[in-house]
Amino acid sequence: MQAGYALLEEGGVDALTVAAVAERAGMAVGSIYRRFGDKEGLLLAIQHAFTENLQAEISRRMSPERLRILRDPAVAVAEAVGAITDAFHAYESLLRVFLLLGTRHEAVRVEGSRVSVEGNRNFAEALRHIPVAHPDPEAALDFAFRLVYATIAHRVTQGEFLESDRPLPWSELRSHLQTAVISYLLATPDGR
Numbered sequence: 001m002q003a004g005y006a007l008l009e010e011g012g013v014d015a016l017t018v019a020a021v022a023e024r025a026g027m028a029v030g031s032i033y034r035r036f037g038d039k040e041g042l043l044l045a046i047q048h049a050f051t052e053n054l055q056a057e058i059s060r061r062m063s064p065e066r067l068r069i070l071r072d073p074a075v076a077v078a079e080a081v082g083a084i085t086d087a088f089h090a091y092e093s094l095l096r097v098f099l100l101l102g103t104r105h106e107a108v109r110v111e112g113s114r115v116s117v118e119g120n121r122n123f124a125e126a127l128r129h130i131p132v133a134h135p136d137p138e139a140a141l142d143f144a145f146r147l148v149y150a151t152i153a154h155r156v157t158q159g160e161f162l163e164s165d166r167p168l169p170w171s172e173l174r175s176h177l178q179t180a181v182i183s184y185l186l187a188t189p190d191g192r
């Protein structure tokens with residue numbers, strides 16, 4: 001898998017060939033074909049392993065047990081948003097490959113959607129204990145996740161300067177997202 005990750009990061013999906021993976025991994029081409037079938041099978045196996053590892057890392061940092069011990073709901077929200085942001089930043093180059101490929105490859109999109117929806121559920125579960133200041137807390141948590149996910153996915157695929165020439169490094173983006181989601185979830189809708 002590491003050979004496939006490296007090739008995708010270096011050259012995108014065009015660099016991912018069975019022969020290149022075999023060479024990078026020090027394996028025979030035939031053994032790659034036997035294990036994965038073809039390039040598409042290899043690509044989907046790499047994506048699945050990657051998304052499972054990414055989700056596990058986020059879930060570890062955003063576990064309900066971990067966030068429940070934090071007494072301040074704002075700190076719990078900040079931790080959850082930070083976990084997602086930090087993981088996406090850490091794996092930015094490989095995520096970019098899969099997010100962009102998902103716009104034209106149905107199986108990649110389906111796997112990406114599956115893990116994203118699971119991430120949404122995990123986010124809601126991790127923050128279910130906080131006092132969400134909305135009439136429908138589940139809908140508010142769903143929107144908060146969508147806001148974070150959409151913002152970060154946009155950053156991963158389009159970079160820092162698509163919509164503005166003002167610098168917004170990852171650390172500041174993380175901080176602003178934390179503030180926005182804390183305000184959205186914990187402030188009363190009428191502003192009091």
